[in-house]
Amino acid sequence: MQPFAHPYKNANMKSLDTILIAYGAAWHERDPQKRMAYLETCWAEDGRYVDPNGDVAGRDGLAAYMDAFHEQAKGAKIIVTSQPNPHHEVAHFTWAMVAVGGFPLLKGHDFATLDQDGRIVQLVGFFGDPEPFNKKKGLLSWFKH
């Protein structure tokens, strides 16, 4: 992993590894109190989570979003699937949604912005990969606009 050159580096700042392990654990933990402990580690008090399906703020907002996911997901899990690629106050990592048994349902990208304590103050999630240009269809639809 590259050294993390966060411009706000300070003595109280948690490592990015600690942040991401806690974030991944929060998606797995169903006990509200334990999950909140993970979120207190990794998530800024007013941190924003936004993906194509939702846009929520704060630890309670994200916890409610996670609950809604589990209610619909029938045992599927969100897993962090890469190490972070960080620079300045930002980091890119990948995730997957896997069904019971490990079957992959969806993959995606997360872009995190960290606050001065290293906690996630914004996380933007994308579903899938951007569609490459090397498909005839993609290229033509682009120039049609």
Place this chain on the structure above:
Amino acid sequence: MQPFAHPYKNANMKSLDTILIAYGAAWHERDPQKRMAYLETCWAEDGRYVDPNGDVAGRDGLAAYMDAFHEQAKGAKIIVTSQPNPHHEVAHFTWAMVAVGGFPLLKGHDFATLDQDGRIVQLVGFFGDPEPFNKKKGLLSWFKH
């Protein structure tokens, strides 16, 4: 391409395709006036560009960063290599740096935030892909921390 559900959608807003074509063209255009016209199309007045090598603000700041790239790049070019994957006010797309003759030197991810007119107000660039966890080395170094 998915419909672009920008929450600030308004009559003056440019399409994301227009924005990205102009942004890609700005990286190719060496004439300062023509390039500035592209940047006026795609880049917010105080828009921030940040990647592992730099952190600049405004159209002049980005233009100077592009000049510095061309001075060092010996004919290499930056190319947008995917369609955008957008939602809300954000979009993910990929890029590549290719040498003269088309040899790929570096690939990466761009994460853009758009302002109310659809212009890029922040673009965060990442070099390469996040390192996956499915390598023994990656996984062990993660848990060593």
